[in-house]
Amino acid sequence: MADVIILGSMALDTIETPFGKVERVLGGSASYAAYAASFFAKPAIISVVGEDFPEKEKNVLLERGIVLDGVKREGKTFHWEGFYEFDMNEAKTIKTELNALASFTPAVPENYKGIQHIFLANIDPSAQLEVIKKLKNPGLIVMDTMNFWIEHKKKEVLEVMKHAAILLLNDGEARQMFQTTNLVKAAKQVLALGPEAAIIKKGEHGALLFTKGHHFNAPGYPLEEVKDPTGCGDSFGGALIGCLAKAKKHDQATLRKAMVYASAIASFNAEDFSLQRLKTLAWKDIEQRYQEFVSMRNF
Numbered sequence: 387m388a389d390v391i392i393l394g395s396m397a398l399d400t401i402e403t404p405f406g407k408v409e410r411v412l413g414g415s416a417s418y419a420a421y422a423a424s425f426f427a428k429p430a431i432i433s434v435v436g437e438d439f440p441e442k443e444k445n446v447l448l449e450r451g452i453v454l455d456g457v458k459r460e461g462k463t464f465h466w467e468g469f470y471e472f473d474m475n476e477a478k479t480i481k482t483e484l485n486a487l488a489s490f491t492p493a494v495p496e497n498y499k500g501i502q503h504i505f506l507a508n509i510d511p512s513a514q515l516e517v518i519k520k521l522k523n524p525g526l527i528v529m530d531t532m533n534f535w536i537e538h539k540k541k542e543v544l545e546v547m548k549h550a551a552i553l554l555l556n557d558g559e560a561r562q563m564f565q566t567t568n569l570v571k572a573a574k575q576v577l578a579l580g581p582e583a584a585i586i587k588k589g590e591h592g593a594l595l596f597t598k599g600h601h602f603n604a605p606g607y608p609l610e611e612v613k614d615p616t617g618c619g620d621s622f623g624g625a626l627i628g629c630l631a632k633a634k635k636h637d638q639a640t641l642r643k644a645m646v647y648a649s650a651i652a653s654f655n656a657e658d659f660s661l662q663r664l665k666t667l668a669w670k671d672i673e674q675r676y677q678e679f680v681s682m683r684n685f
């Protein structure tokens with residue numbers, strides 16, 4: 387049985403970075419997050435794809451043991467088009483074609499009920515609220531979002547936050563959400579809304595963890611080859627919830643370790659386009675990079 391639910395987008399992405407361009411490749415927050423989580427746990431996706439979604443991409447996820455019973459198929463697949471300039475920390479959106487995502491009402495299959503680790507990855511906050519409602523008795527909820535939804539549906543994003551135990555945002559989104567330049571102040575506002583932890587991702591510079599009375603930061607991995615950072619945030623979130631599901635706890639020490647594993651997986655993801663690098667990743671690569679993180683912090 388699966389032990390992590392991942393709600394998010396499944397997409398065909400068109401991406402240009404200074405190192406190349408790919409068209410209509412597998413992407414979406416749920417695809418990245420589930421693949422990343424699968425190194426630690428057994429994920430089950432809730433999402434929607436179109437009739438045009440290639441069978442071979444579906445098989446990439448199935449072969450990894452990812453459960454797709456909660457993935458609907460209707461209309462056209464969500465298509466995101468973006469580019470990065472030399473500052474690869476910031477994705478610039480050219481086009482967001484929501485397609486099937488626009489009218490998507492998520493359903494929670496019977497065999498997902500009872501799963502205790504939920505990742506509400508980046509998707510319409512109305513869909514996130516719907517899943518919370520349908521789960522009735524959800525366990526640990528980790529939530530992510532993005533600037534698009536903060537801009538268009540801030541009220542709903544705030545509502546979802548009240549149900550989350552752990553909130554993930556990147557630094558730009560935290561500033562946008564809480565109208566402050568100061569990340570410590572933004573994190574305080576998150577904690578005042580209800581979550582026990584706020585994790586603020588800072589792209590290549592790592593991630594900050596704020597809980598009541600504690601602060602931790604995981605460094606970014608000094609990567610020499612960054613081809614495409616798309617999905618780094620999602621794979622960070624997926625790896626994080628996967629680690630927490632594996633540990634079956636989320637105390638301070640577990641959260642810190644999970645953040646370092648999540649940073650390791652996210653750094654691998656940036657090494658190639660789409661899910662290419664995650665597909666070739668072996669457990670020993672992850673463990674080796676985790677140990678490098680440990681020694682990077684040794685002084």
Ligand code: AMP
Pocket residue numbers: 395397398399412413414415466477482508509510532534535615616617618619620621
């Ligand atoms: P990340 O780089 O981790 O922030 O996420 C990149 C992924 O998010 C891409 O694969 C996109 O398909 C997906 N994405 C982009 N815009 C949206 C959106 N508005 N809602 C949900 N997913 C999106």
